[in-house]
Amino acid sequence: MTDDTSPLTGLRFSKGHGTGNDFVLMADPDGARPLSTEQIARLCDRHRGLGGDGFIRAVRSRALPEGAAALAENPDAEWFMDYYNADGSLSEMCGNGVRVFIHFLLTQGLVALEDGGELSIGTRAGIKKVARTAAGYRVDMGPWDFIHPSHAAERGVDSVVEAAGLAEPRPALSITMGNPHTVVALEETADLAALDLAGTPAVIPVPPSGTNVEFVLPADPLVTDDVGHISMRVHERGVGETLSCGTGACAAAAATRFWAGAGAPDAWSVAVPGGVVGVRFFPGADGREHVELSGPAVMVAEGVLADGLLQQL
Numbered sequence: 324m325t326d327d328t329s330p331l332t333g334l335r336f337s338k339g340h341g342t343g344n345d346f347v348l349m350a351d352p353d354g355a356r357p358l359s360t361e362q363i364a365r366l367c368d369r370h371r372g373l374g375g376d377g378f379i380r381a382v383r384s385r386a387l388p389e390g391a392a393a394l395a396e397n398p399d400a401e402w403f404m405d406y407y408n409a410d411g412s413l414s415e416m417c418g419n420g421v422r423v424f425i426h427f428l429l430t431q432g433l434v435a436l437e438d439g440g441e442l443s444i445g446t447r448a449g450i451k452k453v454a455r456t457a458a459g460y461r462v463d464m465g466p467w468d469f470i471h472p473s474h475a476a477e478r479g480v481d482s483v484v485e486a487a488g489l490a491e492p493r494p495a496l497s498i499t500m501g502n503p504h505t506v507v508a509l510e511e512t513a514d515l516a517a518l519d520l521a522g523t524p525a526v527i528p529v530p531p532s533g534t535n536v537e538f539v540l541p542a543d544p545l546v547t548d549d550v551g552h553i554s555m556r557v558h559e560r561g562v563g564e565t566l567s568c569g570t571g572a573c574a575a576a577a578a579t580r581f582w583a584g585a586g587a588p589d590a591w592s593v594a595v596p597g598g599v600v601g602v603r604f605f606p607g608a609d610g611r612e613h614v615e616l617s618g619p620a621v622m623v624a625e626g627v628l629a630d631g632l633l634q635q636l
């Protein structure tokens with residue numbers, strides 16, 4: 324192991340993914356090494372950098388201004404997930420990222436998680452509680468909500484979305500999971516396959532902070548053994564099409580369950596191009612309905628950036 328201050332080497336990094344949603348991770352316990360927007364974009368560049376859908380900096384909550392709110396909410400939240408999209412823009416939350424973040428902290432020996440135990444981590448969308456499962460991790464993602472509550476409650480639709488490959492604009496519903504999502508209902512398998520998400524879909528009207536767009540196809544039948552099944556493709560804000568989006572899967576399940584009406588199940592299986600994640604709705608201790616996300620987390624590499632690489636890239 325090399326010291327990350329060695330004159331011969333640059334910053335230490337790890338690379339990991341959750342259902343194909345991949346991230347570059349760095350430990351910066353004292354918050355001494357923030358990266359600029361440009362540096363993050365260079366790092367996440369798939370041709371000239373390491374490549375990733377996002378960059379995650381692990382910082383002790385006490386070392387970040389945002390961490391003060393996290394510690395006030397839960398003094399056990401020692402670590403803060405400082406999350407950025409591939410273009411260097413900041414996001415409030417990342418569902419796949421939380422699992423990979425915890426896995427990173429564990430593999431680096433920065434935290435310990437006993438069997439049956441839980442870890443609280445700080446994010447810009449509040450504290451997330453994470454537990455280990457046989458297949459990875461499950462995360463209490465907190466409550467979901469409509470972005471435009473009055474429109475949503477009235478019609479279950481608050482916008483339309485246009486995208487290349489869609490024959491016509493489709494109705495959509497915008498949901499917040501701490502970060503914004505717009506869920507588009509599709510009807511045919513061919514519609515999902517025909518989508519071209521190389522460009523950014525047009526959401527009309529777009530939520531105030533932009534949005535991630537999920538195109539969702541219900542399975543036929545939608546529900547088996549009290550579990551709802553959907554397939555989804557996603558265009559992420561600040562990234563483009565990705566193989567998976569955890570908060571997007573939660574939003575997609577929430578919208579589909581809302582559209583399905585009374586009697587729709589609480590448990591959902593969401594198939595994404597990179598795998599499958601589980602979503603479950605349950606009553607939170609705060610009296611609101613919470614969303615639980617479960618899925619795998621995999622570390623694929625560790626390394627050291629060449630000296631000056633962030634400047635040269």
Ligand SMILES: N[C@@H](CCC[C@H](N)C(=O)O)C(=O)O
Pocket residue numbers: 344377408413414415416417418419420502503535559560561562565567568569570571
């Ligand atoms: N892939 C993430 C979401 C990452 C942030 C998103 N692009 C945004 O800007 O909100 C996930 O797994 O949730």
